[in-house]
Amino acid sequence: NPCWYNDFRIEGCEIYDTGACGIIINSNYGKRAEITKWDLQKLPFTPATNVVIKNNIIRDLPGDGMWISTTKGAVLEYNTVYNTGDGTNTAYAGMWPHNSDGCVMQYNEVYGNRLGGGDGQGLDVDINCNDTLIQYNYSHDNEGGFFLDMGDAVNTVVRYNISQNDRDKDFEFAQGCPNGTMIYQNTIYSDRTIPKGVFYLSNTGAGLGVNEIYAFNNVFQYPEGQVFYGESGDTAKLKDHLKLYNNAYIGGMEAPAGDSKAIKADAAGMKAP
Numbered sequence: 001n002p003c004w005y006n007d008f009r010i011e012g013c014e015i016y017d018t019g020a021c022g023i024i025i026n027s028n029y030g031k032r033a034e035i036t037k038w039d040l041q042k043l044p045f046t047p048a049t050n051v052v053i054k055n056n057i058i059r060d061l062p063g064d065g066m067w068i069s070t071t072k073g074a075v076l077e078y079n080t081v082y083n084t085g086d087g088t089n090t091a092y093a094g095m096w097p098h099n100s101d102g103c104v105m106q107y108n109e110v111y112g113n114r115l116g117g118g119d120g121q122g123l124d125v126d127i128n129c130n131d132t133l134i135q136y137n138y139s140h141d142n143e144g145g146f147f148l149d150m151g152d153a154v155n156t157v158v159r160y161n162i163s164q165n166d167r168d169k170d171f172e173f174a175q176g177c178p179n180g181t182m183i184y185q186n187t188i189y190s191d192r193t194i195p196k197g198v199f200y201l202s203n204t205g206a207g208l209g210v211n212e213i214y215a216f217n218n219v220f221q222y223p224e225g226q227v228f229y230g231e232s233g234d235t236a237k238l239k240d241h242l243k244l245y246n247n248a249y250i251g252g253m254e255a256p257a258g259d260s261k262a263i264k265a266d267a268a269g270m271k272a273p
Helices: 235-241
Strands: 009-011 015-016 023-027 027-029 051-054 057-061 066-069 076-077 080-084 095-098 103-105 108-110 124-125 132-134 138-139 147-150 157-159 162-164 171-174 181-183 187-191 201-203 211-214 219-222 242-243 250-251 264-267
Touching: 201 235, 235 242
Parallel strands: 009 051, 015 057, 023 066, 051 076, 057 080, 066 095, 076 103, 080 108, 095 124, 103 132, 108 138, 124 147, 132 157, 138 162, 147 171, 157 181, 162 187, 171 201, 181 211, 187 219, 211 242, 219 250, 250 264
Antiparallel strands: none
């Protein structure tokens, strides 16, 4: 018979030097009728409920800081996650849900996640997630960037976050542009240029679709020479499907042509490296 957790709580812990990841919640009961490509869990979708992970310190370990799978309505808040990922050929991220509905990640600080074989972001919405809310987080100095959204995610909202000096790229969409993604009222700052652009789309050939993404009322501050769209085989698709409105561009970076209501300002002392 299907089994699941209810009222599961991890609070006030310090987790480090594990030899792998910090916190993992996983289940075999994950299969959804509509999933064909990412059939990782083989049994009917039976999510854990009332999962709360809060006020923990997760640090200094070689894997993911925290990943949770097959949950509904999980809340991850007030956690500090840093120095995660071993920087080898395996892809790790600071915090991320997988195969989950209605996850909320808020009031977390995530930094120092290393970039290895991929990912390396502070925050990630991974395969088969629906209705994820990411708000009031502070992401900084992550080698892989601020945020990763997998192409089959649906209705992701990213709002009221700060990204400071995250590297490589800030927003990555992998295997397609996720349907219903809204990015608004975030402050994104870097004191140097990042090579893959503010927005980066990778590997749409995985076949998960390219949908419209909306980014509005954000502040982007970068030095002169910063590219907005990262160069990849999918850059043209990203330019077509990323809908920009009323964003502020501070420093030396030029506002992209697609933002017809762009706000442009200069910042004293901002220079390209």
